[in-house]
Amino acid sequence: NKKRAKEFLVRLLYVEMLGHDGSFGYIKAVELAASQSIVHKKTGYLVCGACLAPEHEFRFMLVNQMQRDLSSSNVLESGAALVAATNLITSDMVPAVQGEVVKLLDHTSETIRKKAVIAMHRFHQLAPESVTKSDLASRLRRILCDRDPGVMGSSLNAIEAMAVVDPMPYKDLVPSLVSILKQICEHRLPSDYDYHRVPAPWMQMKIVRILAVLGKNDAAASSGMYEILADCMRKADVGINVGYAIVYECVRTATAIYPDPALLEAAAEAISRFIGSRSQNLKYLGLTGLAGIVEGHPQYAAQHQMAVIECLEDRDETLQRKTLDLLYRMTNPVNVEFITEKLLHFLRGTTDTYLRRSLTARICRIAERYAPTNAWYIKTVTELFEIGGDMVSPDVAQNLMSLIAEGTGEGDGGDEEADMLLRQNAVEVYARLLHQRPRSRLPRVLLETMAWVLGEYAYLSADYALDDILAELCDAVNTGKKLETSTRRFLATAVMKLVAQAGTCPPHAAQVIDECSRSKDPELQRRCLEFQALLTSAPHLLGEVLPVDASCEDVDVDPDLPFLDNYVAQALAEGAREYERPEDDDDDDYDAGDIGGGGGGGFKMTPYEKPTAPGAGAFNRNMGGVGSGAASASGITPPPGGDYGGSGAMGGAAAPAPTVDPNTGEPQLVLRGNVANVWGKGGLNTGAGAVPAAPAPAPAYGGFSAPAAAAPA
Secondary structure: OHHHHHHHHHHHHHHHHOOOOOHHHHHHHHHHHOOOOHHHHHHHHHHHHHHOOOOOOHHHHOHHHHHHHHOOOOHHHHHHHHHHHHHHOOOOOHHHHHHHHHHHOOOOOHHHHHHHHHHHHHHHHHOOOOOOHHHHHHHHHHHHOOOOHHHHHHHHHHHHHHHHHOOHHHHHHHHHHHHHHHHHHOOOOOHHHEEOOEEOHHHHHHHHHHHHHHOOOOHHHHHOOHHHHHHHHHHHOOOOHHHHHHHHHHHHHHHHOOOOHHHHHHHHHHHHHHHOOOOHHHHHHHHHHHHHHHHHOHHHOHHHHHHHHHHHHOOOHHHHHHHHHHHHHHOOOOOHHHHHHHHHHHHHHOOOHHHHHHHHHHHHHHHHHHOOOHHHHHHHHHHHHHHHHHHOOHHHHHHHHHHHHHOOOOOOOHHHHHHHHHHHHHHHHHHHHHHHOOHHHOOHHHHHHHHHHHHHHHHHOOOOOHHHHHHHHHHHHHHOOOOOHHHHHHHHHHHHHHHHHHOOOOHHHHHHHHHHOOOOOHHHHHHHHHHHHHHHHOHHHHHHHOOOOOOOOOOOOOOOOHHHHHHHHHHHHOOOOOOOOOOOOHHHHHHHOOOOOOOOOOOOOOOOOOOOOOOOOHHHHHHHHHHHHHHHHHOOOOOOOOOOOOOOHHHOOOOOOOEEOOOOOOEEOOOOOOOOEEEEOOEEEEOOOOOOOOOOOOOEEOOEEOOOOOOOO
16 A cells, blocks of 8 residues: 555655665656655655756656646645756756746745745756746846745745856846845844744845845945945844854955945954854864955954964864964964964974975065065074975975175165075074084075085084084084985085185195095095096186186176187197098988988888899809809808808808709709718717718818818727
8 A cells, every 4th residue: 555655655765865776666656756645745746856867768758747736726736846856957957847837836835935936046056048047036036025025034045056157137136135134133023933033044144145235346235235234244243153154154244346345344343253252163164264354354353463373372274273273264464474473383393294394484474575674584594404304395494594795785885785694694594503403303405505504604604613613513524424415416516615615735634535436426536536527627717717706697608618719729730630520410310301202311212123033043143142252352261071051162161052942943952962960968969871971171261261170990
């Protein structure tokens, strides 16, 4: 019976939820949808909507039944059919039921009208060519003024979805939406729509979101929203969660529409109370809302900076990350030092790899963007190198070295003095760090930066002598057994520069250069060998090869190489031939490409000629010329004991002429009749009936006779 069928279909739905196939019962669900009982009908529609795929053929079997139910005078049947239509109708079926649904928009029941609005919006999503945008917009305008608040609220979802795609057709609805929101805030709706004494909170949030879409980048439309948004935000702040939700939506709308200073100030004040709450959820909501304000209007969040920083002490990791994101957005030239200090302090204590990498990148960006002075930038980036280590991008180290080398002045007056003072401060910082910190705990990027700066400007230090800095660098090379290849290059180059500046090479520096000259790194080995050769053969040139503070100087290169003129003149005077540039270059000719152009170096597209069959005497002629022709030119005497082809000259025996097959005309090899060789245990032996061959005279090979071989015993 249908009662048991209903129970079985509910169990079939559970089977489908578990992931098993329940297609054996689909037809029963279609049959149950045609039942007269509203409970059975709803069960059939529910199972069909949940289990039938969009392309399933059983969906077409339900169209006639839905048409009958939509036109039914029974409100329950019409409501069940509208719900089923939103779940079961495909784009091909929309024209079949569209007319019936349009009629239900004017139904006397509020529930039917509300469900019909939802169905029409769904039809527009499925088949926009059947339910056009203009047709649906005109119907939504009429429904927005419905006498029932529930029907009016159902149209807000469709209006928001369509306004997000194209807000222009709905710009004129701003006064109507503002009027509706004002009536809701003034408790003019029935008390059935109140939730914890807050009037229709979900309608308020929906209208506020629509206003945010319609007022974006539109000063005229936004001007009519300021008063109602401030009033709504003030009345919703009653200390319960649903009120906080309305306040948050008002804050988002205030940041999205054309800005109003008074409204933004009120929004920042309202959202800041969330940050001071004990609830973790409200803190997160407050940080998110304040981040939205800061993104476009950072001046309104400066007064809440301390409240935000206190959230860093919270144990909730999600809250910590949101706070860090907000602090990054709040940074400006005024508070960059304070915020950077807090971020570095947090970075020092966290162990989350992802968070450390993200925070390191953000500190680099705000330090480069808002650095108040170059000295502060050098100090901050050095501390970041020390904490972040290799998570810092190599480009940051390159920018730091470029700043120290180039400075900010143009080389005249006080600017050059400021640049020299900046370099001296950097040298003092790095020399102190190299002296106090263990080498093994210095990150690679920091050690390389220190080596470059000290190698270039160590002579500027007032606290450390040049020999002391040189000794520290040599010690860093000796104690760093696991140094990267690039780090060893930086340290070795710094040692070379300091030796050139000092004018003498201490024993520990010579030892470092000697050890690096045997390095497996070819680049480092080459540098050290060149430096050793320069140090032993031309020490007076060290100052020119490794000049002081010359990293930014341009090197002028003359392609004519005039410094070789004397050498060339001396070579010509001693009889050397003058260089002549070749007229033709085969590579150029080849690159130019002679394919198809008739040149000699191109591809030849002519096919090879078809080979002809050799004649009867071709084999004899070819074999006869091997010894007398080709070998004679070589002058090589072959070993005795065989005839290598000759014509019998110089006493050699004539080779037997090959016979010709009478059928094919091809030459055949004929063995000598007195040879019967047998391979046995003792090697190659002659047969019992074999006639011993006479000793062969030396063959005629190349026109010379080899010495006669001794006769066999």
